[in-house]
Amino acid sequence: MLINEGNTNVFIVTDAVLNKLGIPAKVTDYLDAKNISYHVYDGITPDPTFNVVEEGLRQSIAANCDAIIAIGGGSVIDAAKMIAMSQGNKCKPQQLIGILKARKPSAPLYCVPTTAGTGSEATLGAVISDDKTHQKALSIDPRMVPLAAAIDPIIMKGMPAHITADTGIDVLTHALEAWMSANASVETDYYAASAVKSVMHYLPLAYKDGGNLKAREEMGIAAHYGGIAFNKAGLGYVHAIAHQLGAYYSIPSWSC
Template sequence: MTKFLRTLLQRSYLALIAIPFKLMPSLAYMAFTGRGSTAQLCSHMVRQGFKRVLIVSDKPLVDLGIVARAVDVLTEEGVVCTIYDGILPDPTFAMVDEGLALQAQHNCDAVLAIGGGSSIDCAKTIVSAATNGRNARKLVGYFKVKQAPLALFVLPTTSGTGSEATIAAVISDQHSHEKCFIADPKMLPKAVALDADLLLGMPAGITAATGMDALTHAIETYISLWGTETSNAYGYASVKMIFEYLPRAYREGSDAVAREQMALAAYYSGMAINDAGVGNVHAIAHQLGRQYGTPHGLANALVMPAVLRFMAVAAQAPLARLGRLIEVAAEGDTDQHAAEKFIDAVADLNRRLGIPEQLDSLREEDIPAIAEAAVKEGAGYPVAILMSKKECQAILNTLLASPQGAAALA
């Protein structure tokens, strides 16, 4: 099939699936911000009348006392809390089922997610399945959450996924490791708290990877075919904030101002995804996560410079605007040069944050299959230009920790 025909089919498909997204009502809910907003969110839950809350989190956050900050407030107000701390990176349907069993056993009437994207995505799926047949696998796809979910509230403890603001969740099949998408506006939380106190002291490596995840969302939504005035405003602001505050948060984990600004930036880029979707960076990163267990934010960061160079012509104007926004390009620069300077700035930010240029686990013999899966996934996103399998393989070759990778980077 020629690239022209593939593009024509992709644009027709995108036009069709865009219809329900365009008809969605405005996605708005309550957000508490600032240090100490955890208590505000918990008090809000109490005022809403919830009596039995399932906490969805991970064991490290329980051990660090992060979960207790919310549980203590809720318990003092007479709320019975049940903690499910079995969440691991790339949550599976088995984890969803475990959470559902606890919710049913304790008759929980609301769920509070405390953690990163894995905990939030799992919680979104639990509240949706709880009122829709209790079979999460049947929710895979778009707009399959027919009945209103249980009330969901969110305390993000990383600044990257934006899952606290999106209408989607990603759950993995524990056997095939396939990442399954569930998307429905009913999955949005009732309220969130962006509390910088929960982010202080986050390790530098996690700060870097999650921050670059947020940057990926901001850039991909800004260059998306589905970009709207609203999503572009969110993406534009997020790019500016991340370039300014992510290096600060990386250097000094206790910088409360930088942490708060990064929490807002991740939230903004998550809001942008609801309108504009993601793109080719995610299409490749998801395969690296499935194949090698590469953390999602790190996978996005590794792939992004090469993908943006591949898209530099098709997305030249918006990339040029971003180059001028972060002041690596001057107003007098041509769009081509401004776009190139922005892409170079993304690669430089990776280096400043200690993100490697190659993926040690990537095997050359795996590249054709990874590329084939990434091209298939990317064709379902509102990207300005489709990847061919050969083009995707060339991008992946830049990640090889070998002479081939060095040559591709040259």
């Protein structure tokens, strides 16, 4: 799809751990084969701040990139969303906080999730931590939804057991909160119920055997379905509390 869209210079957003493990190389090798230029930014941290996003934006603009690929978990994808939307609107990320603040479309964004957790590759929002207030800020815009996402169980099989468990519970809370939401519909109930069933069956398998590709794939799909469900139905108290604790103590919200 990236090639069909005519993109020739890609900005890859990831984190230092994934870059050290060589995960982005699975994508950059393909880009090399297709003679597509790229620039890698691995400065994303858990619950990324405005400073982290602004540095990524600066590098993407300096490299004259015309598309963005996020390779990572929810923090990486959320940061990439903000970088892409800020670049497309030629503005600071702080100006996008709120609902429908963008005036122009996002720069083309593609995602390769490395965890089965947030489902951010399916949602229209991004959460960024404020460096000064230690509070989380939310940007919501339908144009923030990535153009495409590749759910690859081979990439996910390297997740440690404790991260598999933590992110898997995140999927479960997304689905349950969407299911119980006052804004739930027949459509969101379908995705939420499907996600819950998959988590209950496949999370224990993925936890016990990280190399179980069937379990990894099903958990990746469950995370995606959970994202679709809460994208329309919304979330509840669990995430309201987790976001505050995560921002204040600088820990991933799924650990709260």
